[in-house]
Structures are given as C-alpha cells and as structure tokens.
Amino acid sequence: xxxxYFQIDPDTGDVWSFGSFDRETRSHFDVPIIAxxxxxxxxxxxxxxxxxxVNDNAPLxxxxxxKANIYANMTLGSTIIRVRAIDMVRYPPxxxxxxxxxxxxxxxxx
Numbered sequence: 001x002x003x004x005y006f007q008i009d010p011d012t013g014d015v016w017s018f019g020s021f022d023r024e025t026r027s028h029f030d031v032p033i034i035a036x037x038x039x040x041x042x043x044x045x046x047x048x049x050x051x052x053x054v055n056d057n058a059p060l061x062x063x064x065x066x067k068a069n070i071y072a073n074m075t076l077g078s079t080i081i082r083v084r085a086i087d088m089v090r091y092p093p094x095x096x097x098x099x100x101x102x103x104x105x106x107x108x109x110x
Contacts, residue, residue, distance in 0.1 A: 002031040006049070015047065023053040059085040 006029070008015050015031075031047040061083065068081035 002029045002049075005029060006031050006047075008033065021051045022056070023051045024057070027051055057087070059087045061085045 005019070005021075006015055006017055028051060029049040031049060033045045033047055034042055035045075036042045062085070063083075066081055066083050070080055074080075
C-alpha cells in the first residue's frame with residue numbers, strides 16, 4: 001500500500017517519503033489522494049510516483065575466469081573467445097554493456 005511509503009502535509013500539500021527506494025524492486029507507486037473540505041465534500045486524485053534509478057549493480061559475468069587457445073593458423077581478426085556479462089539494470093540506455101580488456105598477458109611457450 002502506497003500510504004506506507006508516503007505522507008502528505010495537510011497544510012502545505014508537500015509529499016515526502018518514509019525511506020529510500022530501489023528501482024529493481026519497485027519502479028513506481030500510485031498514491032491515492034483525498035482532500036476533504038469543512039463541509040464534508042471530497043475530491044480525489046492519483047499521484048503517480050516513478051522511481052528513478054542509479055547504477056547500483058555491477059555487471060555479472062557468466063564465468064569467473066575465461067581461457068582461450070590461439071592457434072598459429074588463425075587468420076587476423078578471428079574471434080578468439082566470446083565473453084558475456086549481464087547488467088541487472090533492465091532498461092535502456094543501461095542495456096548496452098561494453099566489455100574492455102584491462103589486463104592482458106602473453107607468455108609464448110617454447
């Protein structure tokens with residue numbers, strides 16, 4: 001129930017939350033609002049609150065370690081290995097994930 005998360009100041013109309021939110025858990029709230037005057041007449045409205053996101057989840061690789069063999073007869077530009085990582089943020093533009101090689105070592109065996 002949205003009333004457990006938000007409160008409205010009856011004098012100013014300011015709305016504030018009781019805590020923090022995580023977009024991966026819940027992306028929005030529909031908060032019903034009722035205003036009643038001194039004569040007992042009421043008006044109704046719906047406050048739609050969208051939860052913004054911050055990048056609070058690091059990408060996850062399918063494996064912790066990848067190994068590949070490079071053969072002498074491979075042509076230039078050949079794919080050596082394909083790695084995959086998943087970003088837990090579920091909507092664009094964060095859906096595009098770029099993977100960079102930060103450390104590479106090469107030890108030819110003789």
